[in-house]
Amino acid sequence: MYIAKNLNTNELGHLTIGGIDSLQLAEQYGTPLYVMDEDLLRENCRAFKGSIDKYYGGRGLVTYASKAFCCKAVCKIAAQEGLGLDVVSAGELYTALQAGFPMQRVFFHGNNKTPVELRQALENGVGYIVVDNLDELRLLGTMAQAAGKVQDILFRIKPGIDAHTHDFIRTGQIDSKFGLALENGEAEEAVREALAMPGVRLVGLHCHIGSQIFDIAPFELAAQVMLDFIAKIGSELGAEIEILDLGGGFGIQYTSADHPSSYDEYMRRVSSVIAARCAQLGIDTPFVVIEPGRSIAGPAGITLYTVGSVKHIEGVRTYVSVDGGMTDNPRYALYQASYDVLAAGKAAQPRTETVTVAGKCCESGDLIQENTQIQPVQPGDVLAVLATGAYNYSMASNYNRIPRPAVVFVKDGQSRVAVRRESLEDLLQNDLD
Numbered sequence: 001m002y003i004a005k006n007l008n009t010n011e012l013g014h015l016t017i018g019g020i021d022s023l024q025l026a027e028q029y030g031t032p033l034y035v036m037d038e039d040l041l042r043e044n045c046r047a048f049k050g051s052i053d054k055y056y057g058g059r060g061l062v063t064y065a066s067k068a069f070c071c072k073a074v075c076k077i078a079a080q081e082g083l084g085l086d087v088v089s090a091g092e093l094y095t096a097l098q099a100g101f102p103m104q105r106v107f108f109h110g111n112n113k114t115p116v117e118l119r120q121a122l123e124n125g126v127g128y129i130v131v132d133n134l135d136e137l138r139l140l141g142t143m144a145q146a147a148g149k150v151q152d153i154l155f156r157i158k159p160g161i162d163a164h165t166h167d168f169i170r171t172g173q174i175d176s177k178f179g180l181a182l183e184n185g186e187a188e189e190a191v192r193e194a195l196a197m198p199g200v201r202l203v204g205l206h207c208h209i210g211s212q213i214f215d216i217a218p219f220e221l222a223a224q225v226m227l228d229f230i231a232k233i234g235s236e237l238g239a240e241i242e243i244l245d246l247g248g249g250f251g252i253q254y255t256s257a258d259h260p261s262s263y264d265e266y267m268r269r270v271s272s273v274i275a276a277r278c279a280q281l282g283i284d285t286p287f288v289v290i291e292p293g294r295s296i297a298g299p300a301g302i303t304l305y306t307v308g309s310v311k312h313i314e315g316v317r318t319y320v321s322v323d324g325g326m327t328d329n330p331r332y333a334l335y336q337a338s339y340d341v342l343a344a345g346k347a348a349q350p351r352t353e354t355v356t357v358a359g360k361c362c363e364s365g366d367l368i369q370e371n372t373q374i375q376p377v378q379p380g381d382v383l384a385v386l387a388t389g390a391y392n393y394s395m396a397s398n399y400n401r402i403p404r405p406a407v408v409f410v411k412d413g414q415s416r417v418a419v420r421r422e423s424l425e426d427l428l429q430n431d432l433d
């Protein structure tokens, strides 16, 4: 029984994805290998888009948070599926540009955009800049005015919501580096300043309360807090806020212990809270934006590794070492993230062994998963780690000068390289003698 609905086993008992034997993919492209199921990626885009259209009657936009997994191929898919795009850096913006992503549907986020990044956004006609702080507002206002432009902006607000998730991925509470606080008047001051600036047009407010959240209640609460503020600055300052961007953060199932809410249910409940609160406050219902990242890319990906050694330490544990690790998936090292791991060539067999899957980096914390149940494995076996489509490739590094793996897209029994494997030459390309 598999967690991800897109995975299966074939007559050989091997794990398949996108109609392809995972061992064949490992053989053809080598390991470690990121494999993305294009159909599931598109299905996830459509599911969000379908729900937002259903509950907001065309007054909503799903923007894919590209930080979850960014490359030209995925930007193209997001564009084809009619989504917007959330970018947070010159690199993500450049990728979107090179993929031909429509710039008017791009939202530029980040708590410390550099002047170079702001110029890049202004010059390329980015639709919306989500301004994080007063310094950025002043810098952008000056730059836009000097360039003879009026840039549409949103403000990132800290709604003061404490969503229950890992400490490092919570962002909506007052003690966060992201956004403007409501409690101390900071957000109101920013609105006042923006309204007086000729270079910017304040069109929206944004919040993002964290990531891998299962409950719907914190999202409902955030929407209410944001609407109350919209009403307040509307009546007190004359701000006309058209867009409410509620961010991303929807949890996914990594293992059978995870029970995320359905995204359609999220959309239904939050939209009805929005309608009720707007009626109560006597304000127009804003255009609603959401920014799912993990929930679009995460379930669509798996990572394949080859086992190099199996080390039984009597009475302690068994280490199964693979040819990747924290360089391609730092999430266990960072958050003790849970994953489902299986032997791809024995996927139909019961998981009878308890092992620790370790990476090859010079770091004791370089683990993919501790004390996980898998089938008996030996050197040369291929392991599959499930639900690695988000925050794996995008958080990969070259620690120990390990080249990043390739990303292969699979669809209808066909595969194609979306990001080629880094070579040793790639690692040296910026080195000078």
Ligand SMILES: Cc1ncc(COP(=O)(O)O)c(C=O)c1O
Pocket (backbone or CB within 6 Å): 065, 068, 086, 109, 208, 210, 211, 212, 247, 248, 249, 250, 291, 292, 293, 294, 295
């Ligand atoms: C501003 C913003 N929007 C969207 C996202 C995407 O979040 P997730 O991948 O949890 O949906 C993030 C990351 O947490 C974010 O910081």
Ligand SMILES: N[C@@H](CCCC[NH3+])C(=O)O
Pocket (backbone or CB within 6 Å): 067, 169, 211, 212, 331, 390, 391
């Ligand atoms: N990178 C994190 C989540 C942070 C999301 C971006 N704000 C993860 O892997 O879960």
